[in-house]
Amino acid sequence: MALAYLGAGMTTIVALAFLIPLGTALDRDVREDALADAARRSAMITGALAVSSDPAVVRRVIEAGGGNSTNPPVVHGLATGGTPRAGSQDVDQAIRDGSPVVADVPGGVVRLEPVPVAGRVLVVEVFVAEAALNAGTGGTWLMLILVAIGLVVASVIVVDRLAARAVSSARGLVDAALAVGDGNLELRIQPSGPRELAEAGYAFNRMADRLVTSRTDERELVADLSHRLRTPLTVLRLDADALDSDDTSVGSFSAAELDRRRTIRRIRQAIVTLEGEIDVLINTTRKTVSAEALPGSCDVSEVVRDRMVFWAALAGDQNRSHRVTGAQLRIPVPVPRAELAAALDAVLGNVFRYTPQGTAFEVAVSRRDGYIAVRVDDAGPGIANPDRALRRGASDQGSTGLGLDIARRVAQQASGSVSIDRARLGGASVVMLLADPDAAPRQVSRFGLVGRLAREKESATRRRWGRQRQTDE
DSSP: OHHHHHHHHHHHHHHHHHHHHHHHHHHHHHHHHHHHHHHHHHHHHHHHHHHOOOHHHHHHHHHHTOSOTTSOOEEETSOOOSOOOSOHHHHHHHHHHTSOEEEEETTEEEEEEEEEETTEEEEEEEEEEHHHHTTTHHHHHHHHHHHHHHHHHHHHHHHHHHHHHHHHHHHHHHHHHHHHHTTOTTOOOOOOSSHHHHHHHHHHHHHHHHHHHHHHHHHHHHHHHHHHTHHHHHHHHHHHHHHTOSOOOSSOOOHHHHHHHHHHHHHHHHHHHHHHHHHHHHHHHTSOTGGGSSOOOEEHHHHHHHHHHHHHHHHHHTTOOEEEESOSSOOEESSOHHHHHHHHHHHHHHHHHHSOTTOOEEEEEEEETTEEEEEEEESSSOOSOHHHHTSTTOOSSSSOSOHHHHHHHHHHHTTOEEEEEEOTTSSEEEEEEEEOTTSOOOOBOTTSOBOHHHHHHHHHHHHHHHHHHHHHO
């Protein structure tokens, strides 16, 4: 619509710039034609006066010249009949100048031409009516106005059609870009519209093809790398079985032997768990993008209890006191079980990796203000730079720097976030906020970002949890 208005405005300006001067020139031509006719009639009388100044002769010439019988030419200074219209000042000016004079009078104009005759100067007056001066100009202006209106209407129609094609092509590109951003990499568009937008459409299709190819290559690479881990895991499992293949018929074992057997059983359990995770990783990376469109869900409490079976055994070996709170009731979240387990393992793995043996830790699950919080506290030295710790690939401990980033991405899948604070135990407190699917829906923008009010609510929730932890102390 804006382009149509612009086209109408530009066409109107161009039409006015050309048609107004054209109409004025046509009016001037009509006026000049009427005055030329008056000059012709005046010349006939002037010629007659050059031959004879007899009023009768002049009257016959006037009658023979035709024209408007109600307003015949008049000769000032000679009795030729008719009613003069010019004032004495105009007549005197024509005599003084010695050349024709055109003066305005009521109802039109008069042309005054001085003629020297026998020692005196006679003035021939020819009256031109206003109707003769403007004959046909009304129709001319009407025609020009219609031409201008036709040009404006035609330009609006043409610009609107061109703009409609351009807008339709641009809207198609925007919709396709949003769809690709939402994960639909199979979408392609039919390039159309102006040449530039058509080229953008072809470029978009090429970009989508490259994304699909790159995504497929990356997924296959991850699957291949994951598959390669099966061989060393198989060797570890066989070695663990061999270590535990001693004769078990003996009625009693020493304390050291019991610890060794418990360690072997934990190693075997860890190997089985790791093999299962690798199988999930291989199967997941070989799925198509469309198969991932619908995320799964799980019970937070169940995942916490299940993973703490493994971490509690390891904590016992390292003399770490630990506590789990709030994991008794079923609390569903819109996150696949495997991903939530991986996020929890990443956070707990950091506790075991970066705190000394014997450091206590705590895992708590809570539900409040439309969010579900999974909190992991420890009594270690804490995290000096929380912002850097949450950045992918950034680590001050010589690791890959992906642990907390895994937790952050899992939380974002549930419209949540991850924050790091000081724990009541003295160390780091990592809080994963997950949106509560049973809570009232929050306002989310078209690009999937939580709105300002939701972020303020999330920050207020974190502060309340912090005050609650201080109260629990």
